Amino acid sequence: MNILQITSTRNEKMKRWRKLSTRKGREEYGSLLIEGEKLLIEAIKAGWQVRSVLVSERGIGILDRLPRLEGVPVYSLYSSNFSQLVDTQSPQGIAAEVVVPDEQRAYQLKGEGPxxxxxxxxxxxxxxxxxxxxxxxxxxxxxxxxxxxxxxxxxxxxxxxxxxxxxxxxxxxxxxxxxxxxxxxxxxxxxxxxxxxxxxxxxxxxxxxxxxxxxxxxxxxxxxxxxxxxxxxxxxxxxxxxxxxxxxxxxxxxxxxxxxxxxxx
CATH class of the missing domain: 3.40.1280.10 (SPOUT methyltransferase, trefoil knot domain)
Structure with a gap:
């Protein structure tokens, strides 16, 4: 697995991920930033496209427990920079940018439950x-x-x-x-x-x-x-x-x- 390191907060990727904390940014890029091993695994199992994975020094070990992600870039960040991007007080050290699926605009439903x-x-x-x-x-x-x-x-x-x-x-x-x-x-x-x-x-x-x-x-x-x-x-x-x-x-x-x-x- 090739891990790319980002050290600067002025990096274009960092700027993009910060924007994903806002509704405007999520709509601009068609994606959101999710945090934590469990949520990332749930998103992968549900078939959501993973655009990139972010890890701090603390989260490197989690990569070995993830399903295989062919062609998805992994970025290593300083813990201080990683903390700027996530919303929790004690982050696990792993996050991912995932693509929001196209919403179904049609009213036709499958009749599965209420x-x-x-x-x-x-x-x-x-x-x-x-x-x-x-x-x-x-x-x-x-x-x-x-x-x-x-x-x-x-x-x-x-x-x-x-x-x-x-x-x-x-x-x-x-x-x-x-x-x-x-x-x-x-x-x-x-x-x-x-x-x-x-x-x-x-x-x-x-x-x-x-x-x-x-x-x-x-x-x-x-x-x-x-x-x-x-x-x-x-x-x-x-x-x-x-x-x-x-x-x-x-x-x-x-x-x-x-x-x-x-x-x-």
């Missing part, structure tokens, strides 16, 4: 948790509406713990996506504290899309008008609302309960 529609979900930790929970139940298709955090934000990538690489992510206007999904037979469900029906009182069809809203404002009024059903999550305690990632988990696992307990609609 679809998630996210309306302006802004917290990276929430989106990462949603991605991981969605994968756990077999929901691979996620539509991210305007105002939703960049799914390739480093905090989203870390909190998703590899699930990002196996998700089918689309970004666009949900007011256009929802009618198209309905044409394919999808039943669109969202939550409201004022809904008469509890989330467990509805038998969900195989083709169901769950719409989740912004952490502070909830689902926008223009999207509420497109929903087929509003459900409430009963909260007998002294709480008005739940975290959006928690709400997502409750809805998805009610779908799982119905599917695997053989509840017939």
């Amino acid at each position: 679809v998630l529609l996210l309306d302006a979900v802004q917290d990276p930790g929430n989106l990462g948790t949603i991605l991981r929970t969605a994968e756990a139940v077999g929901a691979r298709d996620l539509w991210l509406g305007s105002g939703t955090v960049d799914p390739y934000n480093p905090k989203v990538v870390r909190s998703a713990m590899g699930s990002l690489f196996r998700s089918r992510i689309r970004r666009g206007d949900l007011s256009e996506a929802i009618p198209e999904l309905k044409k394919q037979g999808y039943f669109v469900v969202g939550t409201s504290p004022h809904a008469e029906q509890a989330h467990y009182d509805k038998v969900y069809p195989e083709k169901v899309a769950f719409l989740l809203g912004n952490e502070g404002q909830g689902i926008s009024s223009r999207l509420k008008a497109l929903m087929d059903l509003h459900v409430r999550l009963p909260m007998p305690g002294q709480v008005e609302s739940l975290n959006v990632s928690v709400t997502t988990g409750i809805l998805l696992y009610e779908w799982v309960r119905q599917k695997y307990q053989g509840i017939d609609g």
Whole structure:
């Protein structure tokens, strides 16, 4: 394995990798920087293209544990320079630039599990948790509406713990996506504290899309008008609302309960 050394912070590669910490930079280069052995292995297994691998003195030994990467350049950096590029306090010493796959713009879906529609979900930790929970139940298709955090934000990538690489992510206007999904037979469900029906009182069809809203404002009024059903999550305690990632988990696992307990609609 040929390892190329970069010593200067003014090196063009260093400048490029620093830009990947921003959404603008990720969109410019069509890639993102991921950190750590586990995430890199998950990305490789999922078939993501690795553009380059970065290691500090501490991370050299990790290279021997990685799957073989034909033709991928490996760059060695001083630990101080490596730390400038990554987001964690105690980096493992290995990172990689990976190419973001082209998002599927078509509305046609494969009908594998529920679809998630996210309306302006802004917290990276929430989106990462949603991605991981969605994968756990077999929901691979996620539509991210305007105002939703960049799914390739480093905090989203870390909190998703590899699930990002196996998700089918689309970004666009949900007011256009929802009618198209309905044409394919999808039943669109969202939550409201004022809904008469509890989330467990509805038998969900195989083709169901769950719409989740912004952490502070909830689902926008223009999207509420497109929903087929509003459900409430009963909260007998002294709480008005739940975290959006928690709400997502409750809805998805009610779908799982119905599917695997053989509840017939």
